[in-house]
Amino acid sequence: MTDVAHAHDHAHHSAPAPPTGWHRLTAPGWLRVLWVTPIGFGLGLGLPVLLRWAAGWHPFWDGTVLVTIELVTTPLFFLIGLGGFDYWAHYASGRPTRPEDHSGHGAKSWRDYFRINTDHKVIGIQYVVTTIIFFCIGGLLAMMFRAELAQPGDQFFNPQTFNVLVSNHAALMIFLFIIPAFAGLGNYVIPLMIGTTDMAFPRLNALSFWLLPIAGVILVAGMATPGGGPSAGWTCYAPLCSHQPLGQVFFNMGVQWAGASSIMTALNFLVTIITMRAPGMTFWRMPLLVWANFTTSLLVVIATPFIAGSQFFVMFDRVMHTNFFEANGGGYVLGYQHIFWFYSHPAVYIMMLPGFGIISEVISVMSRKPIFGYRLMALSLMAILVLGFSVWAHHMFVAGMAGWLRVPMMVTSMVIAVPTGIKIFSWLATMWNGRIHMTTPMLFALGFLSMFVIGGLSGIYLASVPIDIHASDTYFIVAHIHYVLFGGSVFTIFAGIYYWFPKMTGRMYNERLGKLHFWLTFTGFNLTFFPMHYIGLQGMPRRVADYAGRFADINLFISIASFGLGASTLVFLYNMVYSWRHGEAAEGNPWRALTLEWQVSSPPPVFNFDEIPQVVGNPYEYGVPGARHAIFGAPHPEPVGAAD
């Protein structure tokens, strides 16, 4: 249990004097990175060559082996240089650990965002900014291949480059934007919302952030590999991906780093939410964002090891010549898809449930009404969590898996529409009779609501086995996943960023630009993705650099619309950068919200609360006279679980 008094004792300590002379080279930081990383590189290069030489294995220089090992050792030593393991290394080596002086806490200048920082608020911002950078890169890749698709035939890119662009667009958007963007928002908001000072494991939290840029750099660097980058799609189906050029290894390994980051954050969320809630914050008093991240974290912890497994097996098949998925060697080709989708379908909910949480916050606050059916909203999250593990094979209706599996998987996939429907109807009922304020977060929430209904309904079509047999692997799928992941997840991320921007930066964003951004994105999104339903059903397969001439006009239209959609992001970036520097100062609670993060200053103090709040009621009691969610200054708060 976090000891608040302890935090206070140290909060005003001055940071230790900056290292001088040679100590600057050994102190954690970028100077140490500069000489430690090459050691890792050298080890990754030298050890395998030496061992192969000693064993007499030819060739001594095997590119595939070296790249695989390098993608482990170099990032690992980078982290050592940066100081990700210092505390544990001290502890493990029996040296006295440095007393926690909180010098790694908080950000006083922009430099503090570029080091190992244990403050969940700094980490949250590190996450969000990093993921937006990868969102922009992923979007640029999309516009590049849309340029190629503006006309049939070869224009700008050969098929290899085209496949790389498509694969990395999806990989970056999923692994480096949507999943970690939610982790970032959750990181910032969850400890504040449950009334505590930080995450349960601040050092693990810092480490899990720094794994993310590593994963991103690996994926982006893979594109520049001689012979071509990863080009087997983000699904990376075996055996195709085991026989791709060297760049494919960058995908296999990059996903591991992103997955490890994801698992570590989820563990941290779980422990934080279970053990560190403020006194009085029972599970049934938690805001739905916390509920959503709780269920998501369970999904991550259970499911993500499966994608790690699938990528390890593929890597083994390639590097060590095992035969997990090689039919010729007795392997089971479809085994890859079963393992992959056992993660990647729950991953769809990993990318959606935190968004549900954000939307619940925004709609309740902006409609000035309690969430309609709060308990059913929380229970439906749990229902999606459980059902989410029973539907993976609906991605494999045409794959040739056991025939009997198709109908049960169809039924479970259909049933997931029920808890999802409950959420949609409850949000509508929350707005009913409310006092709706059409702010930018609310616009994105309503945009999400309408677009996600379309994505959900096209999901019903795809859950039906016969329709899926027709529509599978066509542009209908591309349309569906973008209505779910863009109209769904990305809109909720935008809603969350605008909603908490005043809290995170202490400044207000420009409302007019925010609304402009919404309308441009909403329009561009629909013009880009709605026609894809049509060309898909008509017969255009996905992931093709060239297509039948009859789809030329509509593809040109889609390409132009996608450039407009891409350009709308410039409005967002300008608004964020300008408002962060020059926006008007935000008060503590500009939305008049009841949840705890709004009861402190914007941005919050380094340790969040000057005194730990006592939670006395539900978080959404708008319109209830005299209702309080929490009170400050209660005598002798008893921490939750202290009696256990």
Place this chain on the structure above:
Amino acid sequence: MRRGSVLQLLGLGAVAAAITTAVAVLIPWLPESASKESTRIHFVYWFTTVIAIVVFAAVVAVLAYSIIHFRARPDDDSDGPPTHGHTTLEIVWTAIPAVLVTAISIVSAIVLAENGRAGSNPLVVKVTAQQFAWQFTYPNGKTYGSLTVPKGRHVKLEITAKDVIHSFWVPEFSQKQDAVPGQTNSLVITPTHLGTFPVICTELCGLGHALMRSHTDVVTPAKFADFMKNGANAGPPGLAVFQSNGCGSCHTFKPASATGKVGPDLDDLAAAAAKANRGPLAKFIEESIVDPSAYVAPGFSDGVMPHIYKQIPPDQLQQLVQYLSQGAK
């Protein structure tokens, strides 16, 4: 709720339903059906569409009504009424979707079972996919690069792959099935319309994926009997080998009307052989087919050309080499 509000809500719902229905009906979303299976799938599609229109219209109507009527003025700091829930309503909107998806599931399961029936006397065609071509082998042992089937008879495709996963799809038949190395999957098609339809690979299978297309001819039973007896009128034997191995997906070769751009242009073979300087033209061609890594043309990368063509039977390989050498002169 006041009566006026109910009427207005219903009105909004009707408008939303009308617009959605117009979008669903006026745009020809599905290709013309050309098989019994496809007609059944289209039925499931329309069954689902009716339900989807109702759900979508209901959500949009409530959303639009709320935005119109419950919008607060900028200076309005009041809160809405503290409604926390309504048990009956929550049961209703749990039950209705459950009933609807159950209905769709039942219809889908029936159609799926129907579409898997091949009858007692199906025509069995073995389909073999490889990078980047389709091969269709008939009961009489003959193999073609395109599919010819009789109208009205059940056709059972037994689908497999040599290298990576591919997927067989004819949009007008609606039926689709992955071709997976190491296993045979079956797919039933009962053509109902004469004509020529595209065969498309829908599973990313490598560089030539986009061009891994063929076609299917649906012919009358009489014509099909003739086809089974005499085969298709073919050009030189090497052309058939060229087509059934999918060379045209990656290579340009005028005599075969191939326009692929992934690999070197085979119309320039003579010049390329001279430049490579690896023996006579025929030897150079054969080596490049069976061992593509031995010499890689400048501007191209090793590993792009699959190594599986050493499996081409010797007589066919000779036909192919001869065909390519003649075209190169």
